[in-house]
Amino acid sequence: KLINSAKQLAAQTAVRDHYPKSPPNYIGVGSGSTIVHVVDSIAKLDSSLTATTKFIPTGFQSKQLLLSHNLQILDIDLLPAGESISVAFDGADEVDSQLNCIKGGGACLFQEKIVAVQAQKFVVVADFRKVSTTLCTPTTWPSGIPVEVVPSSYPYVTAKLTKLGATNVVLRPGGKAKAGPCVTDNGNFLLDAVFPTLLEGEDIVQDLAAAIKGIVGVVEHGLFYGGSKGWQGRPEIAYFGMED
Numbered sequence: 001k002l003i004n005s006a007k008q009l010a011a012q013t014a015v016r017d018h019y020p021k022s023p024p025n026y027i028g029v030g031s032g033s034t035i036v037h038v039v040d041s042i043a044k045l046d047s048s049l050t051a052t053t054k055f056i057p058t059g060f061q062s063k064q065l066l067l068s069h070n071l072q073i074l075d076i077d078l079l080p081a082g083e084s085i086s087v088a089f090d091g092a093d094e095v096d097s098q099l100n101c102i103k104g105g106g107a108c109l110f111q112e113k114i115v116a117v118q119a120q121k122f123v124v125v126a127d128f129r130k131v132s133t134t135l136c137t138p139t140t141w142p143s144g145i146p147v148e149v150v151p152s153s154y155p156y157v158t159a160k161l162t163k164l165g166a167t168n169v170v171l172r173p174g175g176k177a178k179a180g181p182c183v184t185d186n187g188n189f190l191l192d193a194v195f196p197t198l199l200e201g202e203d204i205v206q207d208l209a210a211a212i213k214g215i216v217g218v219v220e221h222g223l224f225y226g227g228s229k230g231w232q233g234r235p236e237i238a239y240f241g242m243e244d
């Protein structure tokens with residue numbers, strides 16, 4: 001209950017502070033449970049601010065959420081080339097002191113990142129349980145870094161992630177949803193790669209991200225970061241629902 005109210009307050013504040021005051025816009029909408037509160041807040045805005053806006057989902061859950069509020073949908077592949085998204089809102093699984101994030105707990109990391117990197121402003125909303133000093137803190141997010149891979153490559157990528165220092169790499173199961181592994185909206189598998197807690201430092205996350213992305217078979221990973229070599233989806237700002 002406490003967590004939920006923390007998420008709701010953080011979501012309301014994020015929308016109040018960053019939803020554009022002049023329409024029309026393209027707005028990115030992420031996945032997970034916290035984003036539900038963001039969309040609830042957006043749906044409560046004056047319709048003059050939302051009626052002409054196109055909302056870009058990051059997966060089926062995100063799309064259903066928007067449709068349930070009668071908000072206009074635009075799939076990311078229909079965003080005119082060269083156009084940008086005014087603001088993208090999303091959740092996160094872990095956020096460090098520089099706002100680098102681990103995302104992908106909801107298995108939509110590719111869609112989330114392809115939207116985030118086309119946004120003029122990326123806003124993360126998360127509850128206080130997601131806050132760490134540095135990423136891969138086991139007490140915050142023990143599941144590791146989600147890595148989306150071409151299915152046929154998962155044994156090879158598993159070995160390479162282990163060589164990179166991963167202490168445990170799991171092919172994400174479908175769980176109750178389906179027999180066999182989780183399959184993303186893009187038809188890929190997910191490896192959850194647990195790494196030791198990262199050290200502090202401007203390029204630590206960037207360097208690990210580049211190493212993971214460089215493995216043949218990796219489509220994308222859940223590190224949303226910035227660094228001296230450029231920006232790859234790190235949010236400009238994050239709203240944390242804090243404990244009362």
Ligand code: DER
Nearest residue numbers: 032033034091103104105106
């Ligand atoms: O997969 C993701 O990155 C999502 O944003 C998600 O993990 C956030 O989850 P939550 O809002 O349900 O905590």
